[in-house]
Amino acid sequence: MDLVVLNGSPKSDDSITLHYVKYLEKKFPQHNFTKHHVGKKIRSILKDKKKFESILKDVSRADGVIWSVPVYTCTVPSQLIYFIDRIFEEGREEIFKGKYCTTITTSAKFYDHTAHNYLKASSEDMGMEYVDGFSAMMYDLLEEDKREELQKFADIFFRYIKAQAKTPKEFVSVQKSDFSYEPGAVRNVSNKKKDYDIILISDHTDEDKNLKRMIGVFVKSMKYKVKVFNLHDIEVKGGCLGCVRCVNTASCIYKDEHEEFYEKNIKPADAVIYATKIKNRCFPAIWEQFYDRSFYNGHCPRTMGQQLGYIISGPLKQNSNIKEILKSRNEMGLTNLVGIVTDEAEDSQLITDHIRQFSRDFSWSLENDFMRPYTFRREGGHKIFRDLIYEMKFVFTEDHKFYKKHDLYDFPQKKYKTRIKNFFLKILLNTPGIKEKAQDKMTEYMIMPLEEVIDEA
Numbered sequence: 001m002d003l004v005v006l007n008g009s010p011k012s013d014d015s016i017t018l019h020y021v022k023y024l025e026k027k028f029p030q031h032n033f034t035k036h037h038v039g040k041k042i043r044s045i046l047k048d049k050k051k052f053e054s055i056l057k058d059v060s061r062a063d064g065v066i067w068s069v070p071v072y073t074c075t076v077p078s079q080l081i082y083f084i085d086r087i088f089e090e091g092r093e094e095i096f097k098g099k100y101c102t103t104i105t106t107s108a109k110f111y112d113h114t115a116h117n118y119l120k121a122s123s124e125d126m127g128m129e130y131v132d133g134f135s136a137m138m139y140d141l142l143e144e145d146k147r148e149e150l151q152k153f154a155d156i157f158f159r160y161i162k163a164q165a166k167t168p169k170e171f172v173s174v175q176k177s178d179f180s181y182e183p184g185a186v187r188n189v190s191n192k193k194k195d196y197d198i199i200l201i202s203d204h205t206d207e208d209k210n211l212k213r214m215i216g217v218f219v220k221s222m223k224y225k226v227k228v229f230n231l232h233d234i235e236v237k238g239g240c241l242g243c244v245r246c247v248n249t250a251s252c253i254y255k256d257e258h259e260e261f262y263e264k265n266i267k268p269a270d271a272v273i274y275a276t277k278i279k280n281r282c283f284p285a286i287w288e289q290f291y292d293r294s295f296y297n298g299h300c301p302r303t304m305g306q307q308l309g310y311i312i313s314g315p316l317k318q319n320s321n322i323k324e325i326l327k328s329r330n331e332m333g334l335t336n337l338v339g340i341v342t343d344e345a346e347d348s349q350l351i352t353d354h355i356r357q358f359s360r361d362f363s364w365s366l367e368n369d370f371m372r373p374y375t376f377r378r379e380g381g382h383k384i385f386r387d388l389i390y391e392m393k394f395v396f397t398e399d400h401k402f403y404k405k406h407d408l409y410d411f412p413q414k415k416y417k418t419r420i421k422n423f424f425l426k427i428l429l430n431t432p433g434i435k436e437k438a439q440d441k442m443t444e445y446m447i448m449p450l451e452e453v454i455d456e457a
């Protein structure tokens with residue numbers, strides 16, 4: 001079989017993920033693997049049509065395609081998003097149509113599922129037959145049983161190709177809309193207060209009329225002053241290179257305007273509103289590049305306590321994966337997601353009402369310092385980060401300092417009072433006579449402390 005490997009890692013041959021593919025290459029010598037370092041070479045691929053076309057030519061001849069990709073900020077590296085967007089922009093999906101395809105990722109398994117969803121949805125949009133992918137922890141390949149799993153996974157993929165078996169589709173095709181938002185007359189709140197540092201970052205161009213108008217309504221409706229920035233005005237030379245030198249310096253090796261912008265504008269802000277559109281199955285790659293480059297902050301919620309919101313043009317409801325990524329970024333950043341407004345209602349008056357309410361909610365959340373309780377996304381995600389940084393504290397030195405300083409090493413074994421209480425409770429609850437009585441009254445005991453609070457209220 002001829003297989004084309006699209007390597008999304010910016011580290012090309014040094015990619016950890018690609019070593020999983022190299023292992024398969026050794027185990028399946030009967031198959032031919034052609035690798036393209038899309039992540040590393042994205043700039044020249046986008047500039048030089050010949051390079052782009054030569055990759056497509058290999059795909060057109062292949063029996064199967066493998067996305068070999070690290071997970072970056074809950075999705076895939078921006079370099080790969082640029083590549084996938086280019087396929088759609090050039091209308092070249094037909095090259096991929098009907099091809100068998102799968103994904104291999106390595107990561108710390110933090111939001112790896114959303115990265116897989118992105119690739120599966122994009123592949124299905126191209127009409128590919130997608131066989132569910134393989135998500136590995138970075139060093140799983142060192143373990144015999146994991147290597148066996150990898151081999152079996154590859155076997156399944158090859159069997160699908162051989163049998164030309166049809167795969168069930170997971171994502172519905174997105175229905176695009178040409179709805180034009182007409183905000184009508186919106187009163188500009190005059191004498192805007194400057195009590196808070198509120199910034200709005202957008203990537204709109206002149207073509208993004210709905211987005212521009214939504215931003216206009218929000219800025220007018222807010223009773224506080226909002227500073228507006230456009231990503232296109234900030235010099236960002238390229239996507240994260242995955243060099244991880246920042247883990248010891250908390251600074252990026254790129255010399256451009258990204259870090260300065262982040263430090264000067266995002267970190268000190270009381271509120272940040274991101275305004276963008278949905279492009280294919282993601283935000284535009286310029287955004288993902290911006291997020292990836294924020295990796296110099298490590299795994300630390302450096303904007304914690306901020307109020308956060310999104311103004312989005314495009315089919316968010318049809319892309320629940322994007323919403324999941326936004327919410328996870330919010331919760332892991334320890335920010336408060338005030339809301340997300342979109343133009344999906346296709347009713348101008350209603351959209352204007354939503355934006356006005358959004359601006360009122362923003363002011364109220366700022367004035368009242370409101371933080372909505374987090375969900376599984378934070379609870380689960382935090383434990384993954386906490387354990388990872390603790391185990392690798394000699395690598396993630398800046399993260400380690402931050403976690404110590406902010407008491408984020410909240411391991412259960414450190415809760416001495418609870419341990420002592422549990423020790424005595426265990427003895428008590430195993431004492432004959434008490435055990436049976438306690439079991440009968442279990443639900444009563446469980447609500448006792450809650451009732452005390454209500455009585456005192």
Ligand SMILES: Cc1cc2nc3c(=O)[nH]c(=O)nc-3n(C[C@H](O)[C@H](O)[C@H](O)COP(=O)(O)O)c2cc1C
Pocket residue numbers: 009010011014015016017018069070071072073074075106107108109110111112138240242243244292293295
């Ligand atoms: C910018 C950046 C963002 C990352 N984001 C995530 C993430 O969201 N979830 C995760 O589990 N790992 C994340 N990682 C870790 C990588 O997925 C992991 O190191 C991977 O094995 C790198 O693979 P590669 O060597 O093939 O590039 C991130 C790494 C970088 C550099």
